[in-house]
Amino acid sequence: MRVKIEKGQLSTATSRSQGAVSERNLAQLGFLAREGQLHIAAADRVIAIYNRLDCEVLTEGSVFVPAKLFSDVVRELPDGMVEIISEDNQVIVIAGGKKEFTMKLPRVDDRAWQEPPVLEASSEALLPTEKLAYVIDQVQFCVVPDSPRNYGSVGYLHKPKDNNLRLVGTDGYRLSYAEVELELPEHFLKNGVCLSKRALQELHRMCSEGFTEIALAVSQDQTTMEARVPGYQLFVRLSAVRYPNYYGVLPRNSLSTVKVQRPYLQNVAKRVLLASDKTRALQLCFSDYSLTLRSRTLGSSEGQESIALADYSDGERELAINGKFLTDVFSTMSSDEVTINFGSDEDPIVLVPFSEPTSCHSMHVLVPIKES
Numbered sequence: 610m611r612v613k614i615e616k617g618q619l620s621t622a623t624s625r626s627q628g629a630v631s632e633r634n635l636a637q638l639g640f641l642a643r644e645g646q647l648h649i650a651a652a653d654r655v656i657a658i659y660n661r662l663d664c665e666v667l668t669e670g671s672v673f674v675p676a677k678l679f680s681d682v683v684r685e686l687p688d689g690m691v692e693i694i695s696e697d698n699q700v701i702v703i704a705g706g707k708k709e710f711t712m713k714l715p716r717v718d719d720r721a722w723q724e725p726p727v728l729e730a731s732s733e734a735l736l737p738t739e740k741l742a743y744v745i746d747q748v749q750f751c752v753v754p755d756s757p758r759n760y761g762s763v764g765y766l767h768k769p770k771d772n773n774l775r776l777v778g779t780d781g782y783r784l785s786y787a788e789v790e791l792e793l794p795e796h797f798l799k800n801g802v803c804l805s806k807r808a809l810q811e812l813h814r815m816c817s818e819g820f821t822e823i824a825l826a827v828s829q830d831q832t833t834m835e836a837r838v839p840g841y842q843l844f845v846r847l848s849a850v851r852y853p854n855y856y857g858v859l860p861r862n863s864l865s866t867v868k869v870q871r872p873y874l875q876n877v878a879k880r881v882l883l884a885s886d887k888t889r890a891l892q893l894c895f896s897d898y899s900l901t902l903r904s905r906t907l908g909s910s911e912g913q914e915s916i917a918l919a920d921y922s923d924g925e926r927e928l929a930i931n932g933k934f935l936t937d938v939f940s941t942m943s944s945d946e947v948t949i950n951f952g953s954d955e956d957p958i959v960l961v962p963f964s965e966p967t968s969c970h971s972m973h974v975l976v977p978i979k980e981s
Contacts, residue, residue, distance in 0.1 A: 610670030610695040622660035623680045626651035628811040629658040636676040657844040673717035733826035734797040740789045742816035747787035747971040748778040765852040767801025787971035803848035864950040867921045871947045875939040882932045884912035891932030928954040938973045
């Protein structure tokens, strides 16, 4: 194999491939040169990433190299054309205007190139990347890889209605969901799928590459999901976690509602939580036209601050929540105004952004805690 390719293209492809390199010292990058294009692939047990780049192919063929070493070399190459040559048991990288840089890398000989899987077109939908990224942003912060509950380590992507795509994340103490309303093929995502934190991060990375749409497809056996934009494919092995019926967590009773300025309340909560202990308990004390936030460390520190509420006059209510969960929600919201819905000290608190992108809707639910 022998190709010439622009360093910027090579750098983009190797950077993308890092998402499929979970064991950096053992991972490999595969190259296939044919018909004027260089295909670059990386895969581990969960994620596979394929890139396709236009280049000058001098000799067709395939080769594998250590992923970390090759990526480190590419990162330091000078701008301009790069020549990659596979010969004997080495891969030679040549760069520089006068070809003054040469690096010889070991070739991995016990690997064979595998073509990416082909999923049925009937299971595919085109999604706006901007809105898919927004949906992931609103949920992925409460998907925790080391959650003690298996469902807490995945996000649940499904269709609650024919033309609604919703992503849900919960660890049993908090729940967030975000959805987008758009035209979806009838056979797309008939059953919901569970996506790991890594899968959500790679989907978000793909959405941030400047493409307007992303093609999403799920295999018939529900084991693999493909995300695709021109020249870039992401394959994810879907989690076998059985997601719980989260609808029971969503509030059904009528709740009191107040509207607050998110940045201001976020700063107040951070200040008051400086006095909290490891439980991060934060008391919310509502009274007519006022909200007081309190936090304390037993026998040591105590903090509180009050803010005015222009539209609340339902009397005194007091409840406690995990303050970190509250600030996590505020940090992921883009809306400067947020609606807080609450009931008794046993009812969940519901936070809803006042303004969101067109056809998008999100909700964040926090379960109250009992202070001892």
